[in-house]
Amino acid sequence: xxxxxxxxxxxxxxxxxxxxxxxxxxxxxxxxxxxxxxxxxxxxxxxxxxxxxxxxxxxxxxxxxxxxxxxxxxxxxxxxxxxxxxxxxxxxxxxxxxxxxxxxxxxxxxxxxxxxxxxxxxxxxxxxxxxxxxxxxxxxxxxxxxxxxxxxxxxxxxxxxxxxxxxxxxxxxxxxxxxxxxxxxxxxxxxxxxxxxxxxxxxxxxxxxxxxxxxxxxxxxxxxxxxxxxxxxxxxxxxxxxxxxxxxxxxxxxxxxxxxxxxxxxxxxxxxxxxxxxxxxxxxxxxxxxxxx
Amino acid sequence: xxxxxxxxxxxxxxxxxxxxxxxxxxxxxxxxxxxxxxxxxxxxxxxxxxxxxxxxxxxxxxxxxxxxxxxxxxxxxxxxxxxxxxxxxxxxxxxxxxxxxxxxxxxxxxxxxxxxxxxxxxxxxxxxxxxxxxxxxxxxxxxxxxxxxxxxxxxxxxxxxxxxxxxxxxxxxxxxxxxxxxxxxxxxxxxxxxxxxxxxxxxxxxxxxxxxxxxxxxxxxxxxxxxxxxxxxxxxxxxxxxxxxxxxxxxxxxxxxxxxxxxxxxxxxxxxxxxxxxxxxxxxxxxxxxxxx
Numbered sequence: 009x010x011x012x013x014x015x016x017x018x019x020x021x022x023x024x025x026x027x028x029x030x031x032x033x034x035x036x037x038x039x040x041x042x043x044x045x046x047x048x049x050x051x052x053x054x055x056x057x058x059x060x061x062x063x064x065x066x067x068x069x070x071x072x073x074x075x076x077x078x079x080x081x082x083x084x085x086x087x088x089x090x091x092x093x094x095x096x097x098x099x100x101x102x103x104x105x106x107x108x109x110x111x112x113x114x115x116x117x118x119x120x121x122x123x124x125x126x127x128x129x130x131x132x133x134x135x136x137x138x139x140x141x142x143x144x145x146x147x148x149x150x151x152x153x154x155x156x157x158x159x160x161x162x163x164x165x166x167x168x169x170x171x172x173x174x175x176x177x178x179x180x181x182x183x184x185x186x187x188x189x190x191x192x193x194x195x196x197x198x199x200x201x202x203x204x205x206x207x208x209x210x211x212x213x214x215x216x217x218x219x220x221x222x223x224x225x226x227x228x229x230x231x232x233x234x235x236x237x238x239x240x241x242x243x244x245x246x247x248x249x250x251x252x253x254x255x256x257x258x259x260x261x262x263x264x265x266x267x268x269x270x271x272x273x274x275x276x277x278x279x280x281x282x283x284x285x286x287x288x289x290x291x292x293x294x295x296x297x298x299x300x301x
Numbered sequence: 302x303x304x305x306x307x308x309x310x311x312x313x314x315x316x317x318x319x320x321x322x323x324x325x326x327x328x329x330x331x332x333x334x335x336x337x338x339x340x341x342x343x344x345x346x347x348x349x350x351x352x353x354x355x356x357x358x359x360x361x362x363x364x365x366x367x368x369x370x371x372x373x374x375x376x377x378x379x380x381x382x383x384x385x386x387x388x389x390x391x392x393x394x395x396x397x398x399x400x401x402x403x404x405x406x407x408x409x410x411x412x413x414x415x416x417x418x419x420x421x422x423x424x425x426x427x428x429x430x431x432x433x434x435x436x437x438x439x440x441x442x443x444x445x446x447x448x449x450x451x452x453x454x455x456x457x458x459x460x461x462x463x464x465x466x467x468x469x470x471x472x473x474x475x476x477x478x479x480x481x482x483x484x485x486x487x488x489x490x491x492x493x494x495x496x497x498x499x500x501x502x503x504x505x506x507x508x509x510x511x512x513x514x515x516x517x518x519x520x521x522x523x524x525x526x527x528x529x530x531x532x533x534x535x536x537x538x539x540x541x542x543x544x545x546x547x548x549x550x551x552x553x554x555x556x557x558x559x560x561x562x563x564x565x566x567x568x569x570x571x572x573x574x575x576x577x578x579x580x581x582x583x584x585x586x587x588x589x590x591x592x593x594x
Contacts, residue, residue, distance in 0.1 A: 026445060026446040026447060027446065027447055028447035028448070030447070030448075030466065031446055031447020031448060031452050032446075032447070032452050032455040032456050032458070032459050032462075033459070034455065034458055034459055035446060035451070035452060035455035035458070036446065036447065039446065083412070084412075087408055087409075087412060090408065092403075092404040092405045092408065093405060093408075110385075110458065111385040112385045112386060112455075112457070112458050113455065113458050115380055115383065115385065115386075115408065116380075116451050116454055116455045116458075118412070119376070119377075119380060119411070119412070119415060119451045120445050120446045120451045120452075120455075122412060122415045122416060123415060123419075123441050123444045123445035123446075123449070123451065124441070124445055124446065126416075126419035126437060126441060127437055127438060127440075127441025127442070127445060129437060130433065130434040130435070130436070130437025130438045130441065131434070131437075131438060132434075134434075137430045137431045137433055137434055138430045138431075140423065140430055140433045140434065140437075141423040141424070141425075141427075141430055141433065142423070143423070144419060144420055144422060144423025144424075144433075145420060145423045145424060147420075148416050148417070148419060148420025148423065149420070151416045152319060152413050152416035152417055152420060153319040153320065153324055153325075153328060153329065153332065153413045153416075153417065154319060154320060154321040154323070154324020154325070154329065155321070155323075155324060156416070158328070158409050158412045158413045158416065159324055159325050159328060159413075161409055162325040162327065162328035162406065162409045162413075163325050164405070165325070165327055165328070165403065165405050165406050165409075166325050166326070166327055169325075173323065
């Protein structure tokens with residue numbers, strides 16, 4: 009089974025467990041809207057790829073970890089899109105949750121997804137419950153205060169912020185949690201996998217900055233030019249578009265080099281390369297270089 | 302150590318672990334604002350009282366369970382107070398979080414509290430990690446979809462809702478999670494403790510309805526008459542004030558009767574009685590009966 013199929017099945021199972029005939033139907037529909045149609049699922053695929061590289065001896069626990077990472081990512085998108093933040097009308101090519109279901113259900117669906125993420129770690133049948141404390145710690149750290157994605161979003165509410173600190177928390181932290189939780193779920197050494205997640209997370213954030221300036225809104229599935237409109241810190245604004253692209257490629261190279269030697273190393277390096285091309289296609293780089301010349 | 306001191310120390314420790322000099326300071330302050338000054342702390346005290354009745358052999362785990370219950374309660378209050386829901390200006394006698402720190406930090410502080418609640422279960426030093434799956438399940442069920450407090454709040458977004466279903470989810474679910482998690486943390490039998498939590502939760506919700514109609518806003522620390530203004534289902538609206546008071550006393554009696562025979566039974570029944578008097582004082586009942594006569 010490929011990783012995308014595996015994660016989508018695990019997400020579907022988690023959502024189904026959270027639904028019941030006597031629960032509020034609009035909340036259930038809103039929660040589904042936040043998780044499907046699929047985004048790139050890059051974080052949970054990364055999580056599973058690392059789990060496989062570490063032996064994946066408790067696949068239900070790896071699935072739960074990858075599911076938690078993706079549900080928490082979806083929750084953060086729903087809350088980031090709210091009128092009080094980005095006020096985004098479009099996400100993944102469809103109306104954002106607050107547009108489709110109203111602001112109240114957008115707040116609640118985000119909350120429900122956070123709860124479901126952690127609840128699912130307890131639902132996983134495993135002979136290794138002693139791995140749970142570490143998983144809870146790693147995933148909580150990637151999401152919460154003081155250095156996770158919630159903290160990253162909160163830097164937008166501060167009068168002073170360093171670009172690096174902001175991006176590490178807003179994006180890098182959950183990527184690092186994805187690789188480290190994959191290792192922890194499979195009984196591996198999380199610390200060995202931190203650098204891969206951190207480099208890839210930074211690359212992803214820089215790619216987002218580049219695409220916000222350069223990409224076609226139809227391809228991106230969401231409005232472009234938001235960072236500038238919102239006065240948000242951005243590598244593209246700081247270093248110019250070509251500088252940002254060069255920086256992106258350096259980060260991707262660092263990520264590939266950070267994959268520890270192991271059975272799954274080749275698969276992981278291939279995943280890193282494929283993500284690089286998906287995020288900032290070589291054809292786009294060539295076109296931008298021509299335009300700048 | 303009394304239960305209130307114990308829970309406040311555990312909450313303080315959890316908040317401190319989520320703070321760092323290089324985290325976003327306004328988010329840290331907002332999160333604290335949601336947890337202190339203290340509310341009645343009835344849910345975590347109940348959780349600890351049940352843990353003690355079950356032997357409390359892993360006090361760090363009981364503390365983490367009680368802390369999680371209270372942090373999740375605080376998170377739900379913060380999000381319920383948001384402009385898109387109750388738009389409440391006042392809570393526990395001080396400005397609500399979105400008034401004090403803005404709507405964005407209110408959304409994020411709620412999110413951070415939910416994460417911290419679950420992360421704390423992993424942080425608790427324990428020799429019994431095999432209790433974690435059950436704890437995650439019980440607490441997740443009390444908070445999430447389809448029957449927890451998030452689902453309860455979501456019933457306000459549905460065109461059709463039964464009063465009982467709404468109240469069970471909005472209030473009863475977290476009380477039941479509090480008693481059951483207290484038992485699970487101490488290695489007891491959660492199922493034996495469900496009824497106590499459910500009866501008390503329903504009593505608490507009915508008391509809230511009564512106080513919303515009858516209490517002094519200065520004593521309550523929040524505006525009154527909100528249920529009616531918001532067209533929210535309410536026992537007081539359905540059965541009249543005296544009917545609601547009689548129903549409340551029946552629920553309290555059911556709760557006291559549901560305490561299983563055990564070492565801590567007396568302490569638990571005393572807690573139930575004290576809560577009853579705190580929520581709906583005998584003097585208030587007498588005054589209302591006189592006014593109705």
